[in-house]
Amino acid sequence: MKTINPDIDPNEVVISIRDLYKSFGNNHVLRGVDVDVHKGENVVVLGRSGTGKSVLIKIIVGLLQQDAGTVNVLGQEVDQLSNAELRELRLKVGFSFQSSALYDSMTVGENLAFPLKRNNKRLSKEQIDKMVDIVLDAVGLTQTINQYPSELSGGQRKRIGIGRTLILRPQIMLYDEPTAGLDPITCTEINNLINEVQRRFNTSSIIITHDLTCAKETGDRIAVMQEGKFVSQGSFDEVFRTDNDLIKEFYQYNFIQ
Numbered sequence: 001m002k003t004i005n006p007d008i009d010p011n012e013v014v015i016s017i018r019d020l021y022k023s024f025g026n027n028h029v030l031r032g033v034d035v036d037v038h039k040g041e042n043v044v045v046l047g048r049s050g051t052g053k054s055v056l057i058k059i060i061v062g063l064l065q066q067d068a069g070t071v072n073v074l075g076q077e078v079d080q081l082s083n084a085e086l087r088e089l090r091l092k093v094g095f096s097f098q099s100s101a102l103y104d105s106m107t108v109g110e111n112l113a114f115p116l117k118r119n120n121k122r123l124s125k126e127q128i129d130k131m132v133d134i135v136l137d138a139v140g141l142t143q144t145i146n147q148y149p150s151e152l153s154g155g156q157r158k159r160i161g162i163g164r165t166l167i168l169r170p171q172i173m174l175y176d177e178p179t180a181g182l183d184p185i186t187c188t189e190i191n192n193l194i195n196e197v198q199r200r201f202n203t204s205s206i207i208i209t210h211d212l213t214c215a216k217e218t219g220d221r222i223a224v225m226q227e228g229k230f231v232s233q234g235s236f237d238e239v240f241r242t243d244n245d246l247i248k249e250f251y252q253y254n255f256i257q
């Protein structure tokens with residue numbers, strides 16, 4: 001079970017979502033989402049397939065626009081931002097995709113350096129090398145710097161993918177199913193890494209997952225999405241000590257270590 005991060009600042013909200021609605025035609029996906037994420041907090045979003053978890057993440061980074069409601073990220077209303085302002089915001093919000101999407105033709109070191117070179121043309125080679133070293137150390141893969149993605153295990157690729165997101169030092173990390181398709185030992189490594197990232201870099205995170213072990217190990221707070229809104233939020237035990245049949249069913253279908 002996760003030890004709640006003592007550095008969470010309850011007075012600083014980094015993501016604030018109020019009464020959020022989003023439909024695609026007659027498919028009413030988000031129907032009144034309310035949630036806050038505090039500085040330093042890992043919030044796990046749990047929910048069955050198709051409940052709108054990925055749509056929520058896409059609205060947070062401005063890849064989709066809501067129909068109604070407000071989404072405030074680091075003090076800015078996302079749907080009011082110009083394209084240039086959105087680009088700035090996205091540098092502060094790291095998005096770790098389900099597939100780690102590394103470039104196969106580049107070494108691990110080059111993959112990590114790539115976002116830095118693209119986003120900050122003034123950095124010297126020494127500065128870039130130093131930042132690559134710091135991130136490789138954080139993800140525990142210093143020895144892989146000259147290897148190609150095809151030479152890494154699935155779990156290592158995932159960790160480098162997270163490292164590539166981290167290298168821009170985002171204030172917020174969004175993880176979309178970080179443990180999907182990984183064996184239980186590798187899942188544990190990724191869960192530990194998510195917590196390590198939180199501790200070392202003081203990030204706030206939203207972690208989307210179906211994996212209750214991941215939720216239990218990484219979440220300071222769990223938010224359960226059902227029929228387009230959050231029906232329960234709290235610690236893992238608070239959320240699953242419930243009379244809600246759908247939440248009980250969700251629990252029973254998962255294996256808890």
Ligand SMILES: Nc1ncnc2c1ncn2[C@@H]1O[C@H](COP(=O)(O)OP(=O)(O)OP(=O)(O)O)[C@@H](O)[C@H]1O
Binds near residue numbers: 027051052
């Ligand atoms: N761009 C889009 N256009 C039309 N419908 C969409 C679009 N994006 C998502 N949807 C629909 O919104 C609903 C929610 O999708 P979403 O991907 O957010 O689910 P999810 O909760 O993340 O599911 P999973 O756990 O399977 O990833 C689905 O019915 C999906 O078909």
